[in-house]
Amino acid sequence: MRLLRALPKRLTLPTLGRWVALSALVGVVAGAGAIVFYYATNYAGAFFLRDLAGYVPPEEGVAHGPRVDSLAMSFRWFLAFIPALGGLVSGWLVYTFAPEAEGHGTDGAIDAFHNKGGLIRARVPIVKTLASAATIGTGGSAGREGPIAQIGAGFGSFLATRLGLTPADRRVLLVAGMAGGIGATFRAPLGGALFAVEVLYQNPEFEHEGLIPAIISSIVAYSLFGAVTGWEPLLQTPRFRFTYPPELLVFLGLAVACALLGMVYVRVFYATRDLFHRVPVPAMWKPVIGGLALGALALAVPQVLGSGYGWIQAALRGHMALWVMLVVCLAKVVATSLTISSGGSGGVFAPSLVIGAMLGGAFGATADALFPALVQDPRAYVLVGMAGFFAGVSNTPVATLIMVSELTGDYGLLAPLMLVSVVAMLTARATTIYEKQVPGRVDSPAHLGDLVVDVLEGIRVRDLGEQGRPPTLVAEDMPLPRILECIAAADTAYYPVVDRQGRMTGIFSVNDIRRILNEDLPPNLVIARDIAVPRVVTATPDEPLSQVLRKLSSRGLEEIPVVDPDDPGRVLYMLSRRSVLARYTRELEHRKGLYAEV
Known part of the structure; x- marks a missing residue:
């Protein structure tokens, strides 16, 4: 720490070398945090869901698997109570030590950027890690993006504060931390960097001052994470190619469907939060109630548990029935709202991808039945639906289409991805899952x-x-x-x-x-x-x-x-x-x- 304190004295603010050093350091810690969080959630999930409850969903990144024609799965009856256990641990940790760590952490980082001078309490990343691992590891319908964004952003803020940097510099390192955590966790270094500078605003604007530090941090974090966990994309896909321009008309219909469902999703999400706010019990018990409700839902639709990447993988293989995808799509909206809006700790990126993938898969199968001459491969709509849905609810079209391409290692659908992401975002402009976003730079107290x-x-x-x-x-x-x-x-x-x-x-x-x-x-x-x-x-x-x-x-x-x-x-x-x-x-x-x- 003495060496770090000396760093600003030896290097001037505009010096590229100084920002490279600080951003790389943030990337190292963000990558290490992503590794710890990755193994913590995996081990917790394996113990509570697989070993204890006998719940075994499909694996992501596996090219082969059985066809899913039914919602029925094998599990033990007390699976219904395991999400409540995670809610109990998460609620106690959050509301005892760091109440600002509740919910999806990306919003917390956005709020710190705009309204708090980039300040995040040092304890928040630690509490967020433990609480989110408990939530996700016990089947909560949440993802790793929010927690790791707040973990990386928290260290960037901590480092800037310890070095006595200005609030403007602290905000830059906060963005770099977000980028490093997300780029590593999803093995998407470019998408992570772009997401961190794009997610701050509802309008198509970027926090350009943080772009280079975000790229540096994301590269370092991704490299560290990949060296430990592997380099393969998170999801395996067929080699999709876009070679038939008239099919864009069908993709345009998918964009509108993504926007409409996205508006419903956001309203359900925040209506559920408002409902839990009115429940007359202490705040730490509300995630338990949300977990019990999620467990009851899982008895009928067990596919809603966890991040859900395995079900996306099954849909990408074309191994899920149309009606199953529709049910999982709608049930995941409810499950995510019960998990996070009740005060549970986790991200909304992974659940949104699952919702978009199921919607895209069902839309593609329907379009293939109605317009077989237009649809080349209905499985491609799973991938495009992932990007379109999340772009619509987060107002991050550029980052999302890049991240989805990196998640799958498939860049053959860039044209449909661009069309669906932009149209979905423009159609659903009035809604966002990140309520701390501001319209543009001119509306941010930071500027x-x-x-x-x-x-x-x-x-x-x-x-x-x-x-x-x-x-x-x-x-x-x-x-x-x-x-x-x-x-x-x-x-x-x-x-x-x-x-x-x-x-x-x-x-x-x-x-x-x-x-x-x-x-x-x-x-x-x-x-x-x-x-x-x-x-x-x-x-x-x-x-x-x-x-x-x-x-x-x-x-x-x-x-x-x-x-x-x-x-x-x-x-x-x-x-x-x-x-x-x-x-x-x-x-x-x-x-x-x-x-x-x-």
């Missing part, structure tokens, strides 16, 4: 000020000089107890650290003081130089105020030191974000008045 600075054009920092506050200068060798006395009566948010000549060598904030206090170090051994960040973001009196607002917004700063341009070490005064935004408001009102007169 407040990015697109409104031109109102300040022509105004200089010196125009706000009278609103500047005298700096509270702290000597480099001042010990921590005296620092606390010095800043107790100060009215500034940041404190420049100066050498014996009075020239600034660093700066720190109250949050930096709290970080040091939390480390349980002897106060008299800590001096100002140890606390200060050496690379200081500054402004000069002649600098445009619009540029200063960009600095404040992009780095999440509340105050900036204004320095002498001829002597950058001499601090003239401290300028607050509040003063800049107040001037912006006055200028905006003034311009509105001018427009009204015109």
Whole structure:
């Protein structure tokens, strides 16, 4: 950790090498977390479902298997109570140690990005890992995407916080962590990177600042995960090829079907959550109730248990009856809502793929019976339905079509995948399974000020000089107890650290003081130089105020030191974000008045 703390001092922010190092480190931890989570869920599932309850679903990645013409399966009667056991463990862990870890973790990471400066408590990834392994391993209808996204994002946030990086940089590492976890878990490095930067927004926008770190993290995590678990795609498919353009008309019908069912899915999902919120029992018991309801459903439709990749594999082989796929499709909507909306811990990606695959398989079989001259291979609709359905409910068409291609190792259906994903997303624009998404970058608190600075054009920092506050200068060798006395009566948010000549060598904030206090170090051994960040973001009196607002917004700063341009070490005064935004408001009102007169 000492080496990591030294890293920002040796490398400047724009340096590519620094971002490569940090993103690669996040990728290593995300990949390791994905490995632990992978084996934890597999071992739990093997023990509780296979060995204890005698429930053996088809395996993913296996090219051969029996035909599924019935919902009947062999299992022991107490299978119905095993999901409730997972709900009990998950509910106790989550609501005792980290309530924000409930539900599907991708939403938690999105919320942290937009509204919390990229902050995720360090305990959340640990709690999320254990709770999700309990939920998924006991048959909960949930996937690995949400938990591993929050695990990777949590470490990215933790690393940035420990290194004292800005909120903007912390958000970038959060995105990199999401990408690494998802890219590794689904053996989809490109899809994972694109998903992390696309899922933040409802509109077709990307968080472009995080794209390169996301790619680096995803590559590293995928490589580590593949070296341990293998390199084969998660699902085996026939060699599909698109060679008949008129079939796009049928795929267009599938896109509309995916969008319509997606809207139903989202409404059922959140209606179930609202219903559980009204249940008058302690929150930790609600996943138990959801687990009991899921177990009752599993007695009739056992195919709803677990992530369900084995059933997708059976559909891709063409070994599932049409009516079975329809029943599993609708039952999986209910099962996922009971598992996650009750407070259980898990992701919505895998269940959504199962729903889309079953819908696509049933649609393809029906289209093949009605229009045999148009449909080349009805099994292809399973793969396309997976992408179309999830793209419609998540507003991530680009990432989804790439991820599904990487999941199956089959790129022969790119044209239908693109058509169905985009049309499904456009048709279902008003709904999303990720309620913490914002419409676009301009709507995100994380980018407040990015697109409104031109109102300040022509105004200089010196125009706000009278609103500047005298700096509270702290000597480099001042010990921590005296620092606390010095800043107790100060009215500034940041404190420049100066050498014996009075020239600034660093700066720190109250949050930096709290970080040091939390480390349980002897106060008299800590001096100002140890606390200060050496690379200081500054402004000069002649600098445009619009540029200063960009600095404040992009780095999440509340105050900036204004320095002498001829002597950058001499601090003239401290300028607050509040003063800049107040001037912006006055200028905006003034311009509105001018427009009204015109």
